[in-house]
Amino acid sequence: MEIKYTIQGLLVYTTMAAYLLAFVVSMLRKPKTGHALYLFGFAVAVVSYAYRWYDVRHVPLQNLFEVFLFLGMIYPVSLFCRRVLRVGGYVADMLIGVIVLFPAGFVFHAEPQYLPPALQSWLFTPHVAVYMLSYIVMAKAAVQAGCQLIGKTPKRGSDILPPEQGTYRMVLAGFPLLTLGLILGSYWGKLAWGDYWGWDPKELWSLVSWLVFLAYFHFRYMFGRKHPNMNSLLAILGMVAIIITLLWVNLSKLFPGLHSYA
């Protein structure tokens, strides 16, 4: 646990406070105020990210602190899902925002680092950014799957999809991003090390995440909505695999004697 007494820290905490307040106010049935607070939080998140960019002088996606800072700008995804995809979970997104900013605010160090030679590639930004975007989308899919499991349904008369279909739509939106991230990473591996696939733990976990969603598609094709709970469970399992992939280097320290690779 580390509290950051810096401008960067202040920006992160302000965003978190705004998101949390937005969530509480929305739960108290004041959607307009909630929306305004959410938008304010997003504006601060953008300033916070831009500040970091200015500070380190390269696209800040190098370490977990910067990656979580990026994930904190969830608002546009939220808006797109509600307006265009008609998937619910808008209010839950505010909480996702708080959750992803927590590690940036309290866990990971924020010392700026120089880009090591391996990361100096045009693939650095697209590979990581696409992955992070897919993670947000899949997190929303998992929330939808959770709503399905606890039997939540949208209000009558609203144009929001029921959670089972919401999950499917989110996975449809996220899977191409996940595929793109995997393939860009593999192509980068070829360019940097000579191998497009090195079988290292982080690579294998990213493959696991991808495969779980692949299983979701094939299972859902076979049984449709006959086993909705199983569909949802697979989507949630996919998100679990994603979290392990993202944090593997840190988690692997829990298994003594295991190599860890970034």
Place this chain on the structure above:
Amino acid sequence: MKKFRRILMWLALVLIIMLTILSVYGAFIGAERAQGFFNSAPSVVYWVVLGVALIAGLVAFRRLIRVPGLLLTHAGCILILIGGMLGSEKGYRVSGNDTTRKGLMQIDEGQSTNRVFVRKKEGQGHDMKELPFFVKLNDFRIEYYEPGYLEIETGDGKVQRVVAEVGRRIDLGAEQGKAQIVKTFENWKMSMEDGKRTAYEDPHPGSNPALAVQITPPSGEATTHHVFSLHPGFGHDPNAPKMLYNRPVNRAISDYISELEVIDKDGKIVAKKDIEVNHPLRYGGYRFYQQDYDHQAGRYTILEAVSDTGIPVVFAGYWMLCVGVIWHMWLSHLFKNIRSKKQTDGN
């Protein structure tokens, strides 16, 4: 047929779940053992079954051929599997391809070699192979984010600063003349030859970074002085201006660069590139990667030479898979929506 399709779909699901579980296992055993595991004979059986199931799927399910996105994703997967097998060690052996798949080359500065050391199985040492051409290392260098600086106190008490690179000059004013960096040392040593002291770069382990600075007064002869980063003031000549070689100790590395030339059997230079991490040299079906270097004195580079005949097939599969999923999951829905919107607008 219906029953066959059902069995096939179950098989697909089982195969996907199996690979998921095996990958989790692979993640726990570390990269090296995982690589061996996924290339072992039972794994090869798995890969073949997966490929056959995918092909059977394309034959059995009309939709997988008719729907372009689904065709691209499944056919793309087949290509990735084929390409992976072609490029694997077993693939090379089975197809009688005797080009060197992967190995390391150590080259000293100014030297050339065609020798590649190919690692045998764990703990069994190396095989030596020869490429049909030579690779020459002209220079290996490391670049840093924070360069070292030479600081000189000029006559009026001011301090001037330049980046510590050969050729950099400082104007010291009308009284003291000019200073110029003429040589840089990573490990400065002194030798006595014929009663004359000469500074030289010691290739042996050790670190004694220094600069040779030539000072030319307005009238008079140029003299050379040595400035040491670890021993400020050492050997300072009281007649010369005060100098300091300011260099951070643990500097972040920004680049490893090997200046390479490829020389054919007739001694002609046929390719040339300064390679860095992420920027390999391609020649004659091989790619040469910056892999490692002489950590002590920076006198040699270690390259990885790789040839992979499966690459074009794998990358074609990647393209098809990417275009396929984007087409099937995003664009086809988008087009459907636009079409249905047009229809409702038309009514």
